[in-house]
Amino acid sequence: MNAAPAVEAIDLVKHFDGTRAVDGVSFVVPEGSVLGLLGPNGAGKTTLVRMLTTLSVPTSGTGRVAGFDVVRQPTEVRRSLGLTGQAATVDEILTGRENLKLIGSLYGLPRKYVREATERLFARFDLLDAADRMAKTYSGGMRRRLDLAVSLLAAPPILFLDEPTTGLDPQSRSGLWAVLRELVSEGTTLVLTTQYLEEADQLADEIVVVDKGRVIAAGTPTQLKDQAGRASVVVTLTHAADLERAAELMSSCSQEVHVERGSRRLTAQAGGLGDMTRIAAVFETSGIELDDLGLARPSLDDVFLHLTGRRADAENASNPSTEGVAS
Amino acid sequence: MTAVQTTRAPAARPPIAPPSLVRASATIVWRNLLHIRRMPEMLLDVTVQSVMFVLLFAYVFGGAIAVRGADYKEFLLPGIMVQTMVFSSAIVAMGLTSDLQKGIVDRFKSLPIPRSAVLVGRSISSLIHSSIGVAVMAVTGLLIGWRIRNGVVDGVLAFLLLLLFGFAVIWLGIWVGSMMRTVEAVQGFMFTVMFPLTFVANTFAPPESMPAWLRTIAEWNPVSAITQACRELWGNGPPAAADAAWPLQNPVAVSIGWSLVLTAIFAPLAVTAFRRRSRD
Ligand SMILES: Nc1ncnc2c1ncn2[C@@H]1O[C@H](COP(=O)(O)OP(=O)(O)OP(=O)(O)O)[C@@H](O)[C@H]1O
Ligand SMILES: [Mg+2]
Numbered sequence: 255m256n257a258a259p260a261v262e263a264i265d266l267v268k269h270f271d272g273t274r275a276v277d278g279v280s281f282v283v284p285e286g287s288v289l290g291l292l293g294p295n296g297a298g299k300t301t302l303v304r305m306l307t308t309l310s311v312p313t314s315g316t317g318r319v320a321g322f323d324v325v326r327q328p329t330e331v332r333r334s335l336g337l338t339g340q341a342a343t344v345d346e347i348l349t350g351r352e353n354l355k356l357i358g359s360l361y362g363l364p365r366k367y368v369r370e371a372t373e374r375l376f377a378r379f380d381l382l383d384a385a386d387r388m389a390k391t392y393s394g395g396m397r398r399r400l401d402l403a404v405s406l407l408a409a410p411p412i413l414f415l416d417e418p419t420t421g422l423d424p425q426s427r428s429g430l431w432a433v434l435r436e437l438v439s440e441g442t443t444l445v446l447t448t449q450y451l452e453e454a455d456q457l458a459d460e461i462v463v464v465d466k467g468r469v470i471a472a473g474t475p476t477q478l479k480d481q482a483g484r485a486s487v488v489v490t491l492t493h494a495a496d497l498e499r500a501a502e503l504m505s506s507c508s509q510e511v512h513v514e515r516g517s518r519r520l521t522a523q524a525g526g527l528g529d530m531t532r533i534a535a536v537f538e539t540s541g542i543e544l545d546d547l548g549l550a551r552p553s554l555d556d557v558f559l560h561l562t563g564r565r566a567d568a569e570n571a572s573n574p575s576t577e578g579v580a581s
Numbered sequence: 582m583t584a585v586q587t588t589r590a591p592a593a594r595p596p597i598a599p600p601s602l603v604r605a606s607a608t609i610v611w612r613n614l615l616h617i618r619r620m621p622e623m624l625l626d627v628t629v630q631s632v633m634f635v636l637l638f639a640y641v642f643g644g645a646i647a648v649r650g651a652d653y654k655e656f657l658l659p660g661i662m663v664q665t666m667v668f669s670s671a672i673v674a675m676g677l678t679s680d681l682q683k684g685i686v687d688r689f690k691s692l693p694i695p696r697s698a699v700l701v702g703r704s705i706s707s708l709i710h711s712s713i714g715v716a717v718m719a720v721t722g723l724l725i726g727w728r729i730r731n732g733v734v735d736g737v738l739a740f741l742l743l744l745l746f747g748f749a750v751i752w753l754g755i756w757v758g759s760m761m762r763t764v765e766a767v768q769g770f771m772f773t774v775m776f777p778l779t780f781v782a783n784t785f786a787p788p789e790s791m792p793a794w795l796r797t798i799a800e801w802n803p804v805s806a807i808t809q810a811c812r813e814l815w816g817n818g819p820p821a822a823a824d825a826a827w828p829l830q831n832p833v834a835v836s837i838g839w840s841l842v843l844t845a846i847f848a849p850l851a852v853t854a855f856r857r858r859s860r861d
Contacts, residue, residue, distance in 0.1 A: 270861065309687055311860045332693040333597050343684035347616045359608045360692045362598030371595070388619065404688075409594045 258321070260285040260412050260443035261306060266315035268301050275301040277467035278315070283445055283460070285411075288438055290458030291447040294562060298467040299447035300340050303416045306445070307337045319412060336410035340417050340447075342397040346390035350381055350400050353389060354407055361408045368407070375403040378433065395426040402430070406437075413437065415446040419453060431456055451555050465562050478557045487530045488550045491518040492543035500542055507533050524549065599693040602701065609689070609702025610709070613676065617710065626672070627665050627714025632721050635661055638785055639725060646786045650819040658722040659739075659811035659818075660784035662715050663804055666747040667779055669711035670754035671771035677703055677758035678767045681858065690859060700855060704751045711747055715740075730816030739814035742836055746807045749840040752847035759854035783808050783829070789822050800826035803839035810836045 261283040268276040276298040283289040291299045304310035306317045308328040317324040320334035344353050351372055358368030376382045379399040384392060389400060398418065405413060418434075419427040434457060438444055448454055454461050455475045463471040463478070471478060487508070491500055497513060500520055504511045508522035508529060524530055530549050537544055600608070617623050635657065638646075643653040680686045680699075689699050719727075729736040754771070761767045781799050782788070788799040799805055810832035812818040821829035828835040 307691055309690055309859075329599060329693050332691060333599070335691070337688075337691045339684055339687060341684050343688040345612065345685060346683075347619050348612065352615065356608065356612050357688075357692065360600060360605055360689065360694050362600045362604070362693075363595050367595045408597055411594070 258285055259283060259318070260287075260320060261289070261445055262316070262318040263302065263306065264316040264318075266302065266305055266317055267313045268298075268305060268310065269313045274467050276305070276312075279462075279464065279467070279469055281460075281462050281469070281472065283443060285443055286438070286441050287459040288434075288444040288446070288457050290454035290461040291445065291464060292449070292451065292454045292461055292558065293447070293464040294449065296466075297464045299464060300416055301467075302464070303337075303339075303414050303445070303447060307335055307414050308332055309337075333408075334410060334412055336405035336408065336413045338398075338401050338405045338413075338415045338418055340420070342394075342401040344389045344392075344397055344400050344404065347388060349388055350376065350385045350392075350403075353400060353404055357404050357407055363408060371407055371409075372403075375406060379403050380429075395422050398422060398426075398430070402433070411441070412443045412445070415444065417447055417449065419448070419450065427453075451553065451558050455553075463558065463561055470561050471557070476551075479551050479553070481557065485524050485549050485551045487522045487524045487533050488546075488548055489520045489522075489533065489537070489544060490546040491520070492545050494518050496542045499540070500537070503536050503540055503542075504533060507536060518545075521550070597693065600698075602695045602698055605694040605698035606701040606705065609698055610706045613702065613706035614709065617706075624710070624713060627668055627711055628717045631661055631665050631714055631718055634664070635718065635721055635725070642785075648787055648818065651817065652726070654722075654726050655728070655817040656812065657785065658718065658727040659815060660782075660808050662718050662743060663746070663808045663811065664779040664784055665714040665718055666711050666743050667750055667775060667804060668714070669707045669747045670750040670757075671768070671775060672710050673703055673707035673751045673754035674758035674761070674767045674771055675764050676707060677755060677855075678761055679764050681758070682763065686859065696859070700755060700852075704748070704755070707751060707754070708744065708747050712744070715743060727817065728815075731814060735814040735816075738833075739811040742807060742810055742814075742833070742840075745840045746803070746836060749843040749847070752844055752851045755851035756847055756854050759851065759858045778802065779804055787822070788825070797826065800829055803836070803843065805829060806832050806839055807836040 259282045263279055263281050266276055266279045267274075279298070279302060281289065291302060293299050301310065305312045306319060306324060308324050308331050311325060319331045322330040322334065324331050345356065348356060354372045354375070355368060358365075358371075372385075373382075376385050379402065381396065381399055381403065384396060389397060392400060398421075402415075402418070415434075419430055422430065431453070434444060434446075444457070446453075446457065458475065461473065461475055461478055462469055471481065473481070487504075489500065489504065491497060494515065497515065497518065497520070501511055501513050504520055504522045508524060510523045512521040513519075514521070522529070522533065524533075527549065530547075534547055537547065638657050638661075639654045643657065646653060648656045677700075680703075686699055690696060757770060758767060761770065781795065782802040782804040783799060784804060788796045788805065791799055806828045809821055809829050813820065813832060821832070
């Protein structure tokens with residue numbers, strides 16, 4: 255495997271008079287992989303992307319894209335990347351097609367290529383019907399897609415996307431995810447920022463969680479979930495009447511069992527698959543009817559709240575509905 | 582650390598030929614002119630508004646303004662054309678701020694083009710914008726009796742002086758446009774600057790009738806020199822009064838000088854402000 259990095263951030267720092275927007279961030283994105291930059295508002299995601307795409311000059315540190323230094327070799331960097339910024343930057347007065355013509359001409363691409371690529375991209379993003387309308391008549395989702403089409407025109411090997419699905423309805427969002435997966439399968443390296451844990455979970459090979467300009471965690475989605483807490487076995491009963499007996503049975507296998515009466519659900523901390531099969535065996539012989547039995551990992555939501563220290567709210571909110579049954 | 586290496590392209594990558602400054606600027610001019618074509622109302626400021634100025638001053642106030650040895654309409658036209666040209670600084674500022682605000686400049690900056698193309702393209706399209714205004718003024722003038730009376734060479738020279746002056750004030754516009762955050766702010770500021778600049782001058786009335794201190798300001802105003810130069814080159818008015826300040830005695834040389842001085846002052850300020858704005 256040649257794991258030459260497509261993107262490298264080495265101790266990147268950006269200060270705006272007084273604000274440490276990015277305060278020493280490092281990461282490496284191997285070629286062909288997807289990095290998710292996850293963080294709350296003001297974490298520094300956009301600032302990071304702007305530095306790596308040559309739009310903003312770092313206060314200190316180094317950024318490399320396709321092996322080129324973002325400060326010393328900006329033109330080479332710009333040739334290698336595509337960027338879809340947080341706010342759609344399409345020209346509203348031009349039609350969709352003219353937007354691509356404009357950008358194609360600024361890349362110095364052959365006209366014929368631009369014409370063909372426009373048809374291909376517009377077909378892919380479902381924009382053919384609107385291609386000759388001014389972009390100001392587009393919906394938010396259409397603008398996003400046009401913005402993405404513009405970014406993809408020169409078929410960049412590395413694509414930066416700053417909150418690509420913010421403001422999209424669920425259907426457009428999953429549509430965009432499908433397109434991004436397709437690009438990745440063709441070999442494109444993706445760096446995407448998001449506030450949606452689900453998005454990072456769905457797309458990213460590696461996640462870097464940033465908060466207040468610093469990296470507070472990094473790893474694969476699975477690693478991050480493991481960090482946040484152990485998995486649990488979740489059992490849903492068919493009859494609420496069995497709750498007491500089921501809780502007792504589960505307590506014999508696990509130290510900590512939670513009962514949710516309304517949903518007839520019991521949750522037990524588990525070390526892994528072994529615990530789950532043991533609990534399954536116990537219920538098998540008990541005669542208690544089950545709707546469902548499964549292993550639940552903590553969601554990235556849990557991870558995120560855990561890491562950014564904003565978990566307390568979530569706990570307070572969920573406590574009243576959960577009742578602890580000590581063993 | 583890592584050696585420079587090429588990254589595998591996902592699909593066959595098309596040939597990218599980063600355009601020269603000229604080509605990139607031409608593309609941006611095409612885009613800006615397309616805006617004007619789609620929104621012709623953008624031209625109102627240099628067309629309808631200027632025509633109204635001409636008609637107001639020629640037929641409403643004109644009777645009350647005495648110009649020794651010249652027809653007021655002929656006297657007025659060069660002044661209005663200079664005013665239209667000065668307006669290019671407001672046009673460039675508003676266009677630039679709008680593009681900065683909407684992230685269009687960021688989009689351009691993420692492309693492999695010379696960074697100055699954004700400014701060069703913007704400047705040229707703004708000059709075209711105000712030149713359309715000057716052309717409309719010329720036609721209006723011809724309809725109400727204004728004429729170029731001193732031959733083709735001097736006539737063309739005056740238009741070139743106008744363009745040179747427009748080029749100089751455009752730097753002021755780029756400077757203001759790079760520093761302000763909203764188009765509304767730019768508009769407010771530029772109008773505040775533009776009105777005294779074009780009225781405290783010989784644009785609409787001879788400065789001889791002003792109080793002494795104001796007359797001095799008016800006669801040293803760059804707008805007066807260029808207006809006087811156009812009047813003399815087009816044969817639209819008498820030479821400046823014998824006791825007028827020195828700039829008005831040598832208007833052609835002085836207006837070239839003013840254009841160069843203004844460029845020397847505002848171009849570095851503009852470029853620095855635009856660079857600073859684009860570092861963040
Ligand atoms: N041009 C600027 N001038 C001054 N401060 C800035 C500038 N750009 C960003 N900041 C500050 O830097 C910090 C990080 O901002 P940034 O936009 O990178 O966050 P973000 O993670 O992208 O947030 P969001 O999720 O809201 O987009 C914020 O405190 C922001 O106010
Ligand atoms: Mg952001």
